[in-house]
Amino acid sequence: MPRLQRRHFILGSLGAAGVLAIGWAALPPRQRLLPGKPLTVTPGQVALNGWVKLSVDGTVTILMSQAEMGQGIHTGLAMVLADEMDADWSRVRLEQSTLDPIYNNEAVLMDVLPSTPDGDGLGKRAVRHLIGRLVREIPGMISTGGSSSMRDQFLPMRRAGAAARQMLLTAAATLWQVPLGECSAAAGLIAHRSGRKMSYGELAERAAKLPVPMDATLKSPAEFRLIGRPVHRLDAAAKSRGAPVYAIDATPPGLLYASIVLCPTLGGRVAGVDSRAAAAVPGVRKIVTLPPFPAGLLATGTVSGGVAAIADAPYQAMRSVGLLDVRWDHGENTDLSSDAIGAALAAGIAADNPSVHYEHGEVVRALAAAATTIHADYEVPFLAHATMEPMNCTVQFKDGAATVWCATQAPAFARAAVAKALGIRDDHVTLHIPNLGGGFGRRYYSDVITQAALLARETDGLPVQLLWTREEDMTHDFYRPAYRCRATAGFDAAGRLTAWQTVSAGSTMGQPVLLDSSTDGASNLAYAFTNARSAHQSVESAVTMGIWRSVAHSQNGFFTECFMDECAAAAHRDPLAFRAELLQGSPRHLNVLNRVAELARWSEEPPKGPDGTAVGRGVAIHESFGSIVAQVAEVIIGPTREIRVRQVYCVVDCGLAVNPNLVRQQLEGAILFGLSAALHGEITLVNGQVQQKNFDTYAPLRMVDAPRIETEIIASLQPPGGIGEVGTPPIAPAVANALFTLTGKRLRSLPLRLG
């Protein structure tokens, strides 16, 4: 039985039609080896292609277009190239790439455009071809998000490494006048079978004169030396020594510091300001009023206007802002509240005609014919990203050109924001992108970057660093939207599940219906439903909203996996066995589920907690970004009725795990990130103002609350799936389902609270 998702189907047809119309041959495959402009090199250094430079001293410099925000992608990508190149891993260095289209992220587009077409038929290949061509033509479509970096760059990085290796082999063979086949490469050396050897550094200049092979042979997995191994992170030493690796650490000569207060009402502006006391603070140079502006791509709402103080030292600027007497024009959002939005969402899930994103079989008929039906309503709140490094950006605007130090997941957005703010061309903006002190989706947005650029107009060519306080960071985020979902299921007289339907309501974040990813993780589930449908009702508000680790999967994993548990209970079945039965046709999912059952010893009684406390156990499985994750959570209820998660078992099938150590690290991190939200995370709005201001009222998990985590990676040679986000969606439902076994009551609202 074919599975139809409307967005998939339409895109597939368009793709196929497009290719037929234009003709396959007219669309050459996208080449990602050679940039439009050769790489810049330092003396003694050559560029072998757009991804790697080699120095005569043997240093291998690998170009990084992706943001390192903790996920370890710099280490992972460097491993991929270095392995195919047979580079000496100890000689590998990293450098920020340009914004050349060879680095454009095709994988994230395949996801963000009408999600991934199923199967591997003509439609899918056609779409990939068209997107590849599209991506090639548009400058600056570089981004780090959607757990896409490795999915996107695994092959290009391998090809780049293999091309470099082949050039070095050819250079040596030519020099030695021996057949190429008699030479081999390993750890930065080319060797001839006679025993003669030359280092990569010695061969660099000769190799660079050779044509770049576009089809160098890639290694077979058996030949991998780095890929698949638990290699240590390249950034570990710098990060344990407090090295200046973040945007906030930029200290260009003459640096000035700015602090800002933004209108507390979202989207509001400055009506007037008495800055006499603020301007009198020693060291303060200027008080600047900044306008509100639209949130921009992949987000909703309006960034509040505010007032900034520019000073010689950061604390002077902060003190000065504290003395500002600002009269706010609160604008149109003064009756915006999370309660009212919650009511609109409740109405939304009962709407007459939600947009159907996925339909398989005939749900309406199946529900009408069902012997019994159950339904449940779920809700999730707004969430902040709360990256540890607060929003900041440093800009120097001098002689019509800007130099920017910023943390961004979308460098071309950042560059365009600066260019627009300063009225200059994109190519007059130079970006320095250090490591990000956390991203989680927040750093897709260029709000603070725009503000810093506007301030840089006021400093006579001196660089200025704008740093938000934690309070501004918390109250002016692009929040994960609040959502509700009504889930309905029907069973036949024998207790078999015959119909499954979810209707969610919430922001589509500005995406038109065809591109709307609101039901990602609720549509097209691996479960073998006879009749299934997912629909979404757009409910918009003026809240600034954006993408948050695992995006729509963050809520849909909770909705679907909690309801699956309710279905199992309604069918009087073990929740894991019930899922397994529905996954018989999906061997990868079934394997992940069976492995987590074994890891958690599901068939045995759960262990007792301290003093014989009962331990509840819950399971959830969710696929996102090309990877499948199952988790079992063991939960106890503490003496003050607090929820304590003691242990989490986690199994992932992420295809080939390029670096199992980093995969485990990401799973642990994603579980704890999701657990912070499940147990504590909630942003509320009253009168258009966010109520949580710092880590006391928006309280992430602390070490004392962190469970033990045991992870297992399924061995696989399938192409790598995403890993940065995929551990987040299952944890909230696993914990909620565990609590049910302790209390007999379903908690359907996040954060989880025992009554």
Added chain:
Amino acid sequence: MTTLTINGESRTVESPPDTPLLWVLRAELNLTGTKFGCGRALCGACTVLLDGAAVRSCVLPLAAVGTAHVMTIEGPESRELAALRSAWSELDVAQCGYCQSGQLMSATALLTVTPTPGDAAIDTAMSGNLCRCGTYPRIRAAIHRAAETLAR
């Protein structure tokens, strides 16, 4: 003008006495390893050692430092910090790394007073240091490993 002892050296600074130590370190002394996170002693990113004890430099006025010895992540490496750093690297603790200077300072203070802490002691000593990447399980393991190294 205030004279401080920082990382074993005497340093004279011009920041006004009410300036939190964090900003003196970062902006005046260019010791940027100590991080700003919350400004209210809630997250621990700004943790430094004051005569060996972990303190939050974002709320510690310069005037309150007095003659105490300030140690930052850039300072001379104590036995404890050296062992912790090795364990941090061996176990790949850091992800984004932004909170890690503070985590290492808190862990150093812990091991100086309690050379072989149990899980409960680690949780107590470290729960003032937030990490949004979720490195807690590895921090716990790395502190145990550093303690083992030091005990040998």
